[in-house]
Ligand code: ADP
């Protein structure tokens with residue numbers, strides 16, 4: 001009876017060939033370890049017999065028919081490590097990795113079947129004690145071959161390495177600088193599954209790489225049980241990243257990001273074990289359960305990959321971290337080699353048969369090897385294109401800038417050049433101009449205020465002179481009869497000879513002659529100023545405190561007027577007139593109508609009428625000129641004259 005195996009031919013020759021087509025089966029090599037000293041001591045018999053280089057005969061206990069299994073290569077316990085290395089075709093995988101393929105070599109089998117031995121040789125005999133060269137495993141031999149191959153390539157190759165273990169379903173970095181801590185497994189479209197924040201170390205020599213290997217091996221979890229004194233308790237993945245690009249053309253790569261290019265991954269699986277057979281208890285049992293669970297997930301994925309109808313459907317790679325990280329190797333674009341390890345002892349035959357069946361199925365799994373076209377791999381070309389575009393844009397912008405420099409506008413060319421030379425100077429210039437404008441504004445405001453005050457004083461003078469003139473007229477031509485009452489509610493104060501004390505239009509019409517307020521044009525102005533004044537002020541009252549003679553009496557009809565215009569208003573006006581005219585205003589207010597018409601004040605007032613009229617006209621001219629100066633806003637220093645100086649002499 002023969003299980004399905006690989007086609008006829010030299011397995012080594014087949015492995016040295018490249019991917020033969022769009023679909024490439026997983027290559028499987030079977031290694032049967034020699035009987036251990038303990039097994040020989042126990043008198044155990046071997047149940048396996050190699051037939052040729054590719055067939056394994058299994059003799060079931062109890063004398064049944066042999067079962068044959070065919071693999072790419074079958075290597076018995078007599079084969080040396082070097083022969084195993086050559087027979088596995090690892091160099092072919094190395095060549096494919098140098099061409100950019102993603103290649104995986106993983107060992108599979110029962111615990112104690114020789115997986116770790118096949119990959120890395122016997123366990124180290126002490127700290128820092130290297131494995132004897134003759135016993136070095138596939139990994140060390142591949143490292144040596146690769147470094148030698150790289151040296152003869154002729155093109156620079158960047159080599160990096162990462163090393164992790166999956167222990168109890170947790171990924172830990174075996175090359176971490178500090179204490180290893182669980183790392184997440186992520187997925188994206190371009191990279192597939194990957195370990196985040198995994199340390200990737202660049203190396204340039206075989207010694208450096210060996211140090212990394214020893215560092216990881218010493219950190220990896222292992223325990224002793226009845227079947228293996230140095231049983232691996234975790235799955236270990238060492239990955240070499242091979243990039244055939246000169247370093248100066250490489251884009252900057254984060255040291256924690258795996259670079260693009262080819263990959264060569266070595267996977268040392270923890271062995272499946274029967275807890276009863278290994279006697280695992282406590283933590284060992286938990287580890288064994290975790291190991292078995294992940295191996296079962298791996299087996300399930302392989303079974304689904306074998307089903308031609310279900311191959312395109314969902315494969316549960318996410319069931320375990322192990323299947324996630326092996327997804328590309330098993331069903332993706334990688335090239336994969338499985339080294340199935342078995343024990344020859346008849347005591348282990350059930351596990352051996354399980355491994356053989358498992359490996360037989362695995363070699364029917366196919367992948368579609370492709371050089372990964374990750375963004376990182378295509379980045380140099382993309383960056384080169386971007387760089388050329390940016391250089392072109394830079395050149396175009398420089399040309400435009402030069403043209404602008406050579407063709408400045410006529411109006412603003414000087415300013416632009418000045419601003420380009422010194423923007424700070426321009427700012428200073430603006431500040432100085434601003435300060436100058438502030439001073440000018442302040443001067444103009446002062447001139448305006450001065451003109452206003454001058455205007456105010458002059459208008460008061462005019463007003464006062466008007467009153468004095470009217471008073472003189474009144475004294476010279478006393479009214480023959482009583483005054484006509486004003487038609488408004490304030491008849492006594494409505495005559496235009498008095499300041500209007502209400503806003504009613506009738507108050508601006510003379511009630512005597514019905515002329516407008518400007519009494520100068522009134523033909524009957526001699527009839528103005530009726531006898532509306534009240535009783536005489538007490539003689540003891542100072543002149544400045546007396547109400548002017550034309551002040552309205554505080555009669556009942558004019559109560560409102562008295563309230564609205566206080567006595568102080570009258571005295572202030574007179575004081576101001578005295579101050580401005582620099583003369584005695586006697587009697588601008590005659591001693592109220594109690595004296596005779598020929599009394600002295602009347603004569604004096606009458607004699608001063610022409611003079612006052614002239615002064616009034618002069619004051620008007622002065623007001624006009626003052627207003628004009630205010631509008632023209634002359635500097636204050638140019639107009640320091642006081643209003644009294646321009647008055648004509650009386
Ligand atoms: P696994 O990794 O599969 O659990 P190991 O590689 O640790 O098993 O091997 C278990 C024991 O068997 C180790 O002591 C190892 O040295 C020994 N051994 C395995 N394979 C061989 C071999 N081909 N030649 C000599 N000793 C071997």
Ligand code: MG
Nearest residue numbers: 115116231232
């Ligand atoms: Mg092991």
